[in-house]
Amino acid sequence: MKKARLAVGYGSICGGCDVAFTDVGTELVDLAELVDIVYWPAVVDGKIEQLKKISDIDIGIYFGAVRTEHHELVLRLLDEKSKILVAFGTCPCYGGIPALGNVETSDSLLQTAYSEAPNTTNDGIPGLRKLKRQTMEVPRLKAFISAPSDLVNFDVFVPGCPPPVQSVSKLIDLIRDYSAGDPIPEMHFIAEETSVCDFCKREKPEVISIDRIMRIHEVEFNEDECFLSQGILCMGPVTRAGCGEEPRCIQKNMPCRGCFGPLPKVRDQGTKFLSSIASSIVLGKEKNMSDEDLQHLVKKQVLDPVGQFYRFALAVAAFNRRYTGD
Ligand code: SF4
Numbered sequence: 001m002k003k004a005r006l007a008v009g010y011g012s013i014c015g016g017c018d019v020a021f022t023d024v025g026t027e028l029v030d031l032a033e034l035v036d037i038v039y040w041p042a043v044v045d046g047k048i049e050q051l052k053k054i055s056d057i058d059i060g061i062y063f064g065a066v067r068t069e070h071h072e073l074v075l076r077l078l079d080e081k082s083k084i085l086v087a088f089g090t091c092p093c094y095g096g097i098p099a100l101g102n103v104e105t106s107d108s109l110l111q112t113a114y115s116e117a118p119n120t121t122n123d124g125i126p127g128l129r130k131l132k133r134q135t136m137e138v139p140r141l142k143a144f145i146s147a148p149s150d151l152v153n154f155d156v157f158v159p160g161c162p163p164p165v166q167s168v169s170k171l172i173d174l175i176r177d178y179s180a181g182d183p184i185p186e187m188h189f190i191a192e193e194t195s196v197c198d199f200c201k202r203e204k205p206e207v208i209s210i211d212r213i214m215r216i217h218e219v220e221f222n223e224d225e226c227f228l229s230q231g232i233l234c235m236g237p238v239t240r241a242g243c244g245e246e247p248r249c250i251q252k253n254m255p256c257r258g259c260f261g262p263l264p265k266v267r268d269q270g271t272k273f274l275s276s277i278a279s280s281i282v283l284g285k286e287k288n289m290s291d292e293d294l295q296h297l298v299k300k301q302v303l304d305p306v307g308q309f310y311r312f313a314l315a316v317a318a319f320n321r322r323y324t325g326d
Pocket residue numbers: 012013014015016017063064088089090091092096097098160161162163
């Protein structure tokens with residue numbers, strides 16, 4: 001069997017997706033037998049000039065979101081040269097955690113990080129740097145962060161922040177099938193088609209009524225009962241399943257934060273969640289409450305609405321800054 005040529009490129013990343021790959025342990029040996037790694041900065045030398053020279057890539061995998069012009073260049077090169085393009089992690093699928101930066105302008109982010117933060121002694125915003133032999137330019141931030149899926153067409157999506165070990169195994173299986181000549185289904189998601197709630201084993205009442213929204217440390221909760229029914233916000237109803245037979249966070253006694261992104265056909269994860277819990281809030285008592293009372297209740301009890309509802313998918317939210325074409 002001919003080895004597939006594999007290239008991995010980075011956007012704005014935290015490094016967790018590289019670590020997720022190593023989690024498959026000895027399956028990495030299988031991967032090494034299936035592919036020739038032609039580009040992967042964490043594994044082999046990975047300078048952009050080298051990627052420009054590579055002519056033929058079978059599988060291109062992109063980690064991260066697009067924050068700088070350099071990130072976009074890597075993405076475009078991988079797109080142009082790869083037969084199969086894979087979005088690995090929630091960042092390339094939906095913008096992920098880096099996209100929370102879109103609540104600020106790039107100028108104000110730089111200002112805060114390099115000039116105003118009390119714990120930094122940097123001498124201003126980085127730009128041109130004169131080194132011994134050459135002048136180097138720090139890649140410029142784009143005006144806002146984009147989800148790579150808004151910029152190019154991916155063939156395979158592997159959501160998760162980071163994707164769990166079973167998703168990496170499935171991706172390796174897919175590479176094996178591809179190497180054997182099997183076609184890869186179009187727009188293939190390595191995830192389920194249903195919600196996290198469908199896999200959650202906690203007891204769910206027929207009707208959920210939330211009197212007060214609470215944070216997890218504010219309540220002694222029942223470990224066998226649905227978080228939402230106890231007033232703790234859980235994104236399970238609007239989040240795509242795939243993080244395990246028993247969802248990864250739920251089994252560790254944490255509500256789902258939504259890292260697998262929206263359910264299929266749901267355009268905006270946060271709005272969908274708001275509409276799904278709106279009917280549960282003060283159920284039966286809403287007639288005695290004005291719109292202002294309801295707004296006040298949510299405002300006072302959800303301290304970080306963007307982080308709560310759009311932690312992983314702000315870059316593709318209906319109302320936020322978003323790439324809409326050249
Ligand atoms: S998907 Fe999560 S783990 Fe992967 S690079 Fe983005 S933030 Fe890091």
